[in-house]
Amino acid sequence: MNHDKAGRFRSGNKVNAGRAPWNKDRHGVKSGSFKAGHKRNSKPVGTVRFEPRGGYFLRKVSDTGDQYRDWIGVHVLAWQAAHGAIPAGHVVVFRDGDRSNAALENLECITRGELIRRNSWKNLPENLQEVVQLKAALTRKINGHD
Numbered sequence: 327m328n329h330d331k332a333g334r335f336r337s338g339n340k341v342n343a344g345r346a347p348w349n350k351d352r353h354g355v356k357s358g359s360f361k362a363g364h365k366r367n368s369k370p371v372g373t374v375r376f377e378p379r380g381g382y383f384l385r386k387v388s389d390t391g392d393q394y395r396d397w398i399g400v401h402v403l404a405w406q407a408a409h410g411a412i413p414a415g416h417v418v419v420f421r422d423g424d425r426s427n428a429a430l431e432n433l434e435c436i437t438r439g440e441l442i443r444r445n446s447w448k449n450l451p452e453n454l455q456e457v458v459q460l461k462a463a464l465t466r467k468i469n470g471h472d
Contacts, residue, residue: 374400381425401428405435417441 369375373386375397384397405418408430412418419441421432436444447458 383426383428401425401433404428404430405433409435419444 368389369386371386371389375384375386376382377384377397383400385400385403386396387398387403388396390396399418401420402412402418405412412435415438416435417438418433418435420427421434424432447455450458
């Protein structure tokens with residue numbers, strides 16, 4: 327055992343004897359900062375927000391605390407108001423690709439299979455299809471899967 331580590335973690339051994347702790351004279355958060363029933367950063371039901379990761383506008387429809395149930399896409403709500411519930415295995419998409427245009431004439435309900443076919447790399451121009459295939463082959467080589 328090293329001489330400088332001898333005696334550490336034994337009873338009665340103080341690490342910083344005589345020194346003030348880092349949090350001396352600091353006060354914690356006051357317990358009355360938030361009144362009961364008012365969660366911080368909560369938005370009222372009906373609020374619309376933009377989700378930059380997906381690029382969709384979402385509307386708060388409930389206040390359960392579960393963000394995936396509380397916030398629904400504005401385009402989904404518009405479709406449901408006009409046509410009722412979306413069938414299982416279907417999604418609502420934008421015809422022109424503009425996610426900020428949630429007008430009913432711009433919305434379309436399609437199956438997930440159709441969504442896959444629309445977003446397939448085979449719909450790209452021939453030169454980009456070749457680039458996608460070459461990139462996939464390069465990635466397989468780098469990761470050792472080929």
